[in-house]
Amino acid sequence: MTRLLEARGLTKLFPGTKALDGVDFDLDRGEVHALLGENGAGKSTLIKCLTGAYRRDGGTVTLDGAQIDPRTTADAQRLGIGTVYQEVNLLPNLTVAENLLIGRQPVRGGMLGRGMFGGGMIRGGAQARAAADLLAGYGLAIDVTKPLAAYSVAVQQIVAIARAVALSGKVLILDEPTASLDAREVEGLFRTIRDLRGRGLAVVFISHFLDQVYAIADRVTVLRNGRNAGSARAADLDRLSLVRMMLGHDLHAVDGARARPVPADAPVAAAFEGFGRRGAVAPFSLAVRRGEAVGLAGLLGSGRTETAETIFGITPHDSGTARAAGRPAALRNPREAIRAGFGFCPEDRKTDGIVGELTVRENILLALQARRGWSRPVPRAEQGRIAADYIRRLDIRTPSAEKPVGQLSGGNQQKVILARWLLMNPDFLILDEPTRGIDVGAHAEIIRVIEELCARGMSLLVISSELEELSGYAHRVLVLRDRAQVAELVGEDVAADRIVQAIAATPAQVGGAA
Amino acid sequence: MSARFLPLLATCAIFVAAYALAWMQYPNILSTRVMGNLLTDNAYLGIAAVGMTIVILSGGIDLSIGSVIAFSGVFIAVMLRDTGLHPLAVFALLLALTTAFGLCMGALIHALEMPAFIVTLAGMFMARGLAYVLSIDSVPIDDPFFDALSSSYYLLPGKGRFTLIAGIMLLVVLAGSLLIHRTPFGTRVLAIGGDARTAGLLGVPVARTIVAVYGISGFCAGLAGIVFAIYTSAGYSLATVGTELDAIAAVVIGGTLLTGGSGTVPGTLVGVLIMGLIQTYIVFDGTLSSWWTRIVIGALLFVFIVLQKGLLRIAAGTARG
Numbered sequence: 001m002t003r004l005l006e007a008r009g010l011t012k013l014f015p016g017t018k019a020l021d022g023v024d025f026d027l028d029r030g031e032v033h034a035l036l037g038e039n040g041a042g043k044s045t046l047i048k049c050l051t052g053a054y055r056r057d058g059g060t061v062t063l064d065g066a067q068i069d070p071r072t073t074a075d076a077q078r079l080g081i082g083t084v085y086q087e088v089n090l091l092p093n094l095t096v097a098e099n100l101l102i103g104r105q106p107v108r109g110g111m112l113g114r115g116m117f118g119g120g121m122i123r124g125g126a127q128a129r130a131a132a133d134l135l136a137g138y139g140l141a142i143d144v145t146k147p148l149a150a151y152s153v154a155v156q157q158i159v160a161i162a163r164a165v166a167l168s169g170k171v172l173i174l175d176e177p178t179a180s181l182d183a184r185e186v187e188g189l190f191r192t193i194r195d196l197r198g199r200g201l202a203v204v205f206i207s208h209f210l211d212q213v214y215a216i217a218d219r220v221t222v223l224r225n226g227r228n229a230g231s232a233r234a235a236d237l238d239r240l241s242l243v244r245m246m247l248g249h250d251l252h253a254v255d256g257a258r259a260r261p262v263p264a265d266a267p268v269a270a271a272f273e274g275f276g277r278r279g280a281v282a283p284f285s286l287a288v289r290r291g292e293a294v295g296l297a298g299l300l301g302s303g304r305t306e307t308a309e310t311i312f313g314i315t316p317h318d319s320g321t322a323r324a325a326g327r328p329a330a331l332r333n334p335r336e337a338i339r340a341g342f343g344f345c346p347e348d349r350k351t352d353g354i355v356g357e358l359t360v361r362e363n364i365l366l367a368l369q370a371r372r373g374w375s376r377p378v379p380r381a382e383q384g385r386i387a388a389d390y391i392r393r394l395d396i397r398t399p400s401a402e403k404p405v406g407q408l409s410g411g412n413q414q415k416v417i418l419a420r421w422l423l424m425n426p427d428f429l430i431l432d433e434p435t436r437g438i439d440v441g442a443h444a445e446i447i448r449v450i451e452e453l454c455a456r457g458m459s460l461l462v463i464s465s466e467l468e469e470l471s472g473y474a475h476r477v478l479v480l481r482d483r484a485q486v487a488e489l490v491g492e493d494v495a496a497d498r499i500v501q502a503i504a505a506t507p508a509q510v511g512g513a514a
Numbered sequence: 515m516s517a518r519f520l521p522l523l524a525t526c527a528i529f530v531a532a533y534a535l536a537w538m539q540y541p542n543i544l545s546t547r548v549m550g551n552l553l554t555d556n557a558y559l560g561i562a563a564v565g566m567t568i569v570i571l572s573g574g575i576d577l578s579i580g581s582v583i584a585f586s587g588v589f590i591a592v593m594l595r596d597t598g599l600h601p602l603a604v605f606a607l608l609l610a611l612t613t614a615f616g617l618c619m620g621a622l623i624h625a626l627e628m629p630a631f632i633v634t635l636a637g638m639f640m641a642r643g644l645a646y647v648l649s650i651d652s653v654p655i656d657d658p659f660f661d662a663l664s665s666s667y668y669l670l671p672g673k674g675r676f677t678l679i680a681g682i683m684l685l686v687v688l689a690g691s692l693l694i695h696r697t698p699f700g701t702r703v704l705a706i707g708g709d710a711r712t713a714g715l716l717g718v719p720v721a722r723t724i725v726a727v728y729g730i731s732g733f734c735a736g737l738a739g740i741v742f743a744i745y746t747s748a749g750y751s752l753a754t755v756g757t758e759l760d761a762i763a764a765v766v767i768g769g770t771l772l773t774g775g776s777g778t779v780p781g782t783l784v785g786v787l788i789m790g791l792i793q794t795y796i797v798f799d800g801t802l803s804s805w806w807t808r809i810v811i812g813a814l815l816f817v818f819i820v821l822q823k824g825l826l827r828i829a830a831g832t833a834r835g
Binding site: 073074077089090091092093094098099102103105107120121122124163167 | 692696697698701702704705707708709712713714715716717718775776
């Protein structure tokens with residue numbers, strides 16, 4: 001096999017974070033190379049640097065031995081790198097043929113300016129024939145003069161692949177291509193991918209379905225926190241090692257401090273019985289005691305966030321019952337969850353949590369004010385006192401309570417959201433990836449806050465991919481896989497290594513796209 | 515026939531049905547004289563609406579065209595009155611001006627990432643203001659060449675007149691149809707109207723195309739202004755207020771999706787003719803207030819919006835099936 005693409009020391013900076021930090025990645029001709037990693041690991045940033053959607057801040061990329069620096073996706077296409085995204089990036093309002101050939105439609109004559117109007121009249125017949133020929137190579141015989149919207153996602157995906165390969169022909173990047181396909185369609189897609197591999201293309205396959213990765217990939221590269229976590233031939237890499245790579249647990253790391261056990265007679269703060277939602281979370285049962293921190297672990301797509309959103313009523317449950325502090329709780333929407341004494345800090349604080357233009361004070365008071373209703377505003381002096389109090393207690397680094405939250409660092413934004421919920425004094429607080437996307441130094445501070453909250457008797461459900469940290473403060477860890485709870489680890493078993501084993505154990509059936 | 519032309523068929527069916535209804539009541543309506551007048555009276559609107567169709571297909575809107583038409587009329591009248599320029603030279607100058615005006619708006623819309631609505635609203639005020647600056651009063655056009663233009667027509671059998679300006683309008687519709695439905699440029703416009711970001715990812719030159727689209731609309735508005743000046747033999751800064759809204763109505767009745775990406779140029783011509791037909795019917799009736807035109811057009815717009823929603827549902831349904 002020969003080397004086709006080589007990326008060395010790729011670096012990409014975003015305000016406040018290093019999305020890529022010296023990442024190496026290479027591709028051989030005729031291979032399917034899986035790119036794996038959790039959310040925020042840098043997969044999509046790496047792809048965007050290769051396809052010209054982002055410009056890299058450092059490092060080199062060589063294709064066929066020549067340095068490249070694509071500025072736009074069109075640039076990358078011309079160089080030979082084509083991409084197909086999960087949400088098919090074609091135009092449903094155009095015909096299949098137009099989608100395939102836009103940018104190089106066959107024309108006759110040249111009465112209009114070449115650059116501006118495209119050089120003349122489209123030869124409709126030739127366009128349809130060219131499109132049909134192209135699709136015939138993929139065993140697809142459809143009416144190419146119909147709008148793309150008339151066909152299923154699986155067909156649209158093949159059209160997108162056909163377009164990308166026809167235009168680029170060297171590297172094909174497939175970003176989560178199987179996410180919306182059923183098992184039979186996945187098999188069809190895999191046949192196409194194998195066929196392309198046979199033609200000498202290098203295919204980058206991004207997916208969080210490990211079974212599919214093992215079914216199709218020749219090599220695997222794993223990213224974590226914007227760095228290379230490892231790279232190996234798929235055949236030489238067992239599942240356990242792969243999961244370990246993704247979650248970044250080093251075997252030699254000794255497990256440090258443990259959370260002090262919660263007294264067995266502590267009252268139950270929140271209890272769930274057969275609680276679930278079809279298609280999102282399989283029914284589970286869980287009782288969280290006062291002062292207990294329960295960890296929720298699993299890979300991306302295992303149903304962790306879905307569990308949190310079902311509990312909090314964002315996507316309401318359709319089976320089971322819940323009790324809060326011993327009383328039945330409805331939990332049909334977030335308002336009812338808040339009334340039951342629940343709180344939720346979502347994973348993506350940029351879109352779901354903070355309001356960047358509002359000040360620290362306003363963000364902290366948002367939920368409290370919402371509960372009081374707009375007819376009873378919190379007095380301004382009181383607001384200032386509350387904000388100052390929480391800025392001190394959580395050590396929020398801001399020059400003043402009147403600074404827009406958007407200008408603070410990620411860790412401090414996270415603390416502002418925490419403050420918002422603490423102010424509500426919830427009995428049961430859900431934290432979804434509380435330490436994601438904030439710098440390493442701030443991790444320890446968030447963990448300190450979590451431990452303090454437990455000590456004061458609050459119950460927590462913490463979703464985290466940082467297994468080392470999680471096993472440090474969690475009293476119990478539930479492990480999810482394929483949207484169902486598969487293990488509960490208590491006592492001595494609350495250790496990063498045991499969690500990884502639980503995640504990797506007993507592979508689900510092959511091709512499991514569902 | 516692909517689903518793309520379904521709304522066009524619906525528009526044509528409505529036009530034919532409406533014409534048949536009117537004909538049953540007033541047999542005279544089916545004559546070359548009425549048809550010729552229908553084309554002549556709506557020539558300026560038809561030309562402006564072709565530009566509007568292209569803008570709307572690209573996902574934008576151009577609110578400036580009514581003002582640009584008025585400005586054009588005043589500009590032509592004042593230039594012919596105060597300078598010795600030949601009308602053709604004045605036309606060329608005007609078209610260059612309005613095209614540049616459109617190009618500037620397109621460049622602003624693209625460069626500042628501003629909504630087309632607000633940029634062209636500013637353009638609407640500016641063009642109207644410029645017309646006032648040139649002259650507040652109606653300026654009559656008195657030029658032999660101009661008179662020749664306004665009185666040149668082809669006599670149809672049945673004493674109908676197929677005028678020069680009606681011919682210009684049909685030529686513009688033809689050119690617009692070919693441009694949108696038969697050139698790569700047209701595919702780009704539809705692509706951008708479908709989803710500008712995706713179009714960019716597919717390698718469509720979005721900036722260039724958007725700027726060109728507004729340039730074309732400016733050109734069409736200028737040409738509509740010339741035709742309107744020929745039609746009225748005067749330039750008046752208060753003329754054609756709200757013509758942009760008539761044009762938008764004609765485009766939507768013609769089956770073009772207001773959100774862009776789907777529609778046809780010939781449909782817009784039929785949309786213009788439907789609006790003209792309603793007007794003609796009211797003239798024939800003689801007892802109805804002319805405001806009934808507005809009411810019927812309003813009702814028709816609602817029907818078309820519902821029809822478009824329905825078609826979108828059907829399209830989405832087949833995609834799932």
